[in-house]
Amino acid sequence: MHELSIVASIVDTVTESVVAYKGARVVEVRLRVGALASVVEDSLQFCFGIATEGTALEGSRLVVKTVPVVMHCAGCDADVELDGVQSFRCPRCSEPCFDLRQGRELEIEAIEIDEMNEVEETV
Amino acid sequence: MTTRIVELRRGILKKNDELAAGLRASYAAAGVLVLNLVSSPGTGKTAFLEWTLRELRTHGARVAALVGDLETDNDARRLAASGAPVRQINTHGICHLDAEMIGKHLDGWEGVTLGGLDYLFIENVGNLVCPSSYDLGEKIRVALLSVTEGEDKPLKYPTMFNSADAAVITKMDIAEPCGFDRGLALRNINEIRPGMRIFETSAKMGTGMDEWLAYLEEKRGGWNG
Numbered sequence: 001m002h003e004l005s006i007v008a009s010i011v012d013t014v015t016e017s018v019v020a021y022k023g024a025r026v027v028e029v030r031l032r033v034g035a036l037a038s039v040v041e042d043s044l045q046f047c048f049g050i051a052t053e054g055t056a057l058e059g060s061r062l063v064v065k066t067v068p069v070v071m072h073c074a075g076c077d078a079d080v081e082l083d084g085v086q087s088f089r090c091p092r093c094s095e096p097c098f099d100l101r102q103g104r105e106l107e108i109e110a111i112e113i114d115e116m117n118e119v120e121e122t123v
Numbered sequence: 124m125t126t127r128i129v130e131l132r133r134g135i136l137k138k139n140d141e142l143a144a145g146l147r148a149s150y151a152a153a154g155v156l157v158l159n160l161v162s163s164p165g166t167g168k169t170a171f172l173e174w175t176l177r178e179l180r181t182h183g184a185r186v187a188a189l190v191g192d193l194e195t196d197n198d199a200r201r202l203a204a205s206g207a208p209v210r211q212i213n214t215h216g217i218c219h220l221d222a223e224m225i226g227k228h229l230d231g232w233e234g235v236t237l238g239g240l241d242y243l244f245i246e247n248v249g250n251l252v253c254p255s256s257y258d259l260g261e262k263i264r265v266a267l268l269s270v271t272e273g274e275d276k277p278l279k280y281p282t283m284f285n286s287a288d289a290a291v292i293t294k295m296d297i298a299e300p301c302g303f304d305r306g307l308a309l310r311n312i313n314e315i316r317p318g319m320r321i322f323e324t325s326a327k328m329g330t331g332m333d334e335w336l337a338y339l340e341e342k343r344g345g346w347n348g
Contacts, residue, residue, distance in 0.1 A: 036282045037256065038253065086315075089314070098317055109132060113126070114126055
């Protein structure tokens, strides 16, 4: 259950990032989470609701995109996508794969914000 | 109101990763081999480490250990009996060690400097999920599982086993009464992390420990700072 620490770190990063956009409101936070990242979306969503209270992220949506595991298969000399995380073998040739190319991601891809227009600001 | 998408592409654990990179550089500069031991609670990390520290000291190696636990300092006291310097990290409810905790506990550790060590062991909090996300700057991550835990542990915790560099099976002395299926356990580890070195050990009987010590020496020897 380290999802709360992860969400706290998301809140910090997004809060810092929106400082540059005066009066902006965060509408959506988009994450990329690898299939091997060891985080559970339900827990993230639960913690997000709590941790964003009273911050610039309050009321925003958390959208989680799962990134599949991609290994490099030496035999096929190709990057191959695995169906799951129960067997690290090439789905084409069944040989074991040693070289992980994708699947551990845990990153904030983008945020969607509502910015106040200059006109509105001066009113 | 104008809606705008701001691309961030920022690692959520960036702060930990940066701190870990700093630690890794300082371990390399000091020429100390750092290992991070991870397992479920009750696997026998402490018994295994106790044995390892004692044996390495007998062989003249300079060793120390940082040990993570939610509350008590029981493990640190057990490990200190080996004669090696040991420092307890109490996480007070946090389920993993992170790079910041390691850095803080390396600072001001009385009588211990990285440059004065050959090996530094970090015994993580007993948990096979959360510690997998936190790089401590270690050179080698060791995942332990005991014969009492079920041969499918690697399948249940693929992230941890896939991110490990070596696996240690503990309590081999009671494998038979536990009905431990050795072949199945080895196959499962190999399915999740093909080719990973696997040590079958009993800290109580000393089984498999020569091979483990030889591995440590080999890794230490190949460590060029």
